[in-house]
Amino acid sequence: MEVRETEFAVAPPVPTPLGRAIVVTSGKGGVGKTTTTANLGAALAARGSRVALVDADVGLRNLDLVLGLEARVKHHLLDVLEEKIALDDALVRDKRSETLFLLAAAQTREKEDVDPEKMRTLVEQLRERFDYVLIDCPAGIEQGFRNAVIGAQEAIIVCTPEVSAVRDADRVVGLLPNTFRPQLIVNRLRPQLVKKGKMLSVEDVNAILRLPLLGVIADEPDIIIATNKGEPPALDPASLVGGSYRTIAAKIAGEDVAVPEPREKPSFFGSLGILFGGRA
Amino acid sequence: MLDFFKSLFRPQPSSATAKERLRLVLLSDHLSLAPDVIESLKADLLEVIRRYVVIDEQHADVSFEHREHEIAMLASIPIVSVNGDRPAPPPPTPIRAPLPVTTASTVTEAPTVTAPAVAVPVEPEPVQAGAPVAPVRTRRRRRRKRTADGQPSLAQVQLQA
Numbered sequence: 001m002e003v004r005e006t007e008f009a010v011a012p013p014v015p016t017p018l019g020r021a022i023v024v025t026s027g028k029g030g031v032g033k034t035t036t037t038a039n040l041g042a043a044l045a046a047r048g049s050r051v052a053l054v055d056a057d058v059g060l061r062n063l064d065l066v067l068g069l070e071a072r073v074k075h076h077l078l079d080v081l082e083e084k085i086a087l088d089d090a091l092v093r094d095k096r097s098e099t100l101f102l103l104a105a106a107q108t109r110e111k112e113d114v115d116p117e118k119m120r121t122l123v124e125q126l127r128e129r130f131d132y133v134l135i136d137c138p139a140g141i142e143q144g145f146r147n148a149v150i151g152a153q154e155a156i157i158v159c160t161p162e163v164s165a166v167r168d169a170d171r172v173v174g175l176l177p178n179t180f181r182p183q184l185i186v187n188r189l190r191p192q193l194v195k196k197g198k199m200l201s202v203e204d205v206n207a208i209l210r211l212p213l214l215g216v217i218a219d220e221p222d223i224i225i226a227t228n229k230g231e232p233p234a235l236d237p238a239s240l241v242g243g244s245y246r247t248i249a250a251k252i253a254g255e256d257v258a259v260p261e262p263r264e265k266p267s268f269f270g271s272l273g274i275l276f277g278g279r280a
Numbered sequence: 281m282l283d284f285f286k287s288l289f290r291p292q293p294s295s296a297t298a299k300e301r302l303r304l305v306l307l308s309d310h311l312s313l314a315p316d317v318i319e320s321l322k323a324d325l326l327e328v329i330r331r332y333v334v335i336d337e338q339h340a341d342v343s344f345e346h347r348e349h350e351i352a353m354l355a356s357i358p359i360v361s362v363n364g365d366r367p368a369p370p371p372p373t374p375i376r377a378p379l380p381v382t383t384a385s386t387v388t389e390a391p392t393v394t395a396p397a398v399a400v401p402v403e404p405e406p407v408q409a410g411a412p413v414a415p416v417r418t419r420r421r422r423r424r425k426r427t428a429d430g431q432p433s434l435a436q437v438q439l440q441a
Contacts, residue, residue: 163302170306174313197293204299208306 027168029139043249045100056148068230123151
């Protein structure tokens with residue numbers, strides 16, 4: 001178990017100050033919570049912060065897959081909560097980053113099996129040792145959501161420019177404690193469609209949600225390819241979306257950076273259009 | 281008006297449709313998520329109407345209807361008698377049929393072809409009925425406003441037009 005030794009070396013118990021526990025939530029499923037959690041975690045760790053990612057989606061574990069760590073997961077969240085396994089033994093260190101750790105969800109258990117009070121204590125323990133604890137919240141507003149929120153102090157709302165996602169995000173914001181100061185990431189934006197009036201714009205979405213805008217992620221094939229491979233694009237310096245995630249990470253870390261105008265790579269036919277003087 | 285003609289010639293972009301649908305559905309969501317607000321609105325509404333007529337509170341109903349282009353507030357308040365001549369006992373059966381006051385007040389700014397009579401932006405104003413008669417304060421006020429104290433806000437109310 002040489003991995004474990006590195007874990008201890010990298011994330012020693014630090015007394016104070018406590019790290020920030022941020023829940024990544026959306027209400028609606030499939031809007032990119034897990035991808036966002038993985039990439040922000042990777043980007044924050046790449047900046048030198050100690051980051052713990054907690055997959056709170058008990059029964060539907062996925063964060064390990066997005067990070068490419070599925071083969072390393074031996075124990076999970078419920079093992080720790082039920083005190084079968086020590087926290088250190090359940091934390092999986094990332095392949096690429098020395099300071100990024102994952103606590104996977106249990107795949108064969110249910111959200112109702114989680115004791116919320118123990119979850120709160122666990123997140124507190126993690127905050128003692130990590131600068132950031134990012135909690136990947138399951139879809140829905142039931143027990144799984146409550147478990148994911150209970151230990152957090154802040155929230156990131158992931159929302160796609162679709163009516164259903166905005167409605168659900170609005171509902172979730174209403175369920176969060178007022179102290180959470182939720183911030184918004186608009187995911188899967190397609191600027192070309194927005195320009196043509198075929199997609200809600202960031203402004204449209206936020207006219208309804210009215211949250212501080214943390215960032216905008218364009219809908220790029222990078223994400224699909226990266227998820228296929230289990231490599232977060234946030235670590236790829238050439239990736240456009242990776243850059244967006246790194247900017248968001250900088251913002252979370254307190255840097256005063258503007259939210260860049262969302263861009264997307266022009267498609268092949270789009271480029272042809274530009275060549276012939278048409279609109280892309 | 282200009283918008284109306286424009287819309288005849290050019291179809292609305294789908295994002296505008298999405299925006300409008302979202303606005304209405306969220307308005308409706310927020311209303312249904314705030315039952316105590318509705319209750320206190322209803323209590324206030326009845327109180328105002330009671331100044332002018334005697335009403336059958338048991339059968340009064342205030343609801344919201346999600347229509348095509350607006351959210352309308354519908355109040356059905358059976359009137360027992362005009363102030364001054366109070367009948368002895370309330371009738372055994374609800375008299376809904378005679379005079380159900382149906383106030384349709386939109387909470388929309390959207391251009392609608394069928395503009396309802398009373399257009400109230402967000403906060404319902406007291407309905408101005410005929411000449412005020414001496415107010416009757418016989419019935420006990422059923423409910424005081426309960427929204428002032430900061431309840432744990434499970435439901436976030438953003439009444440925005």
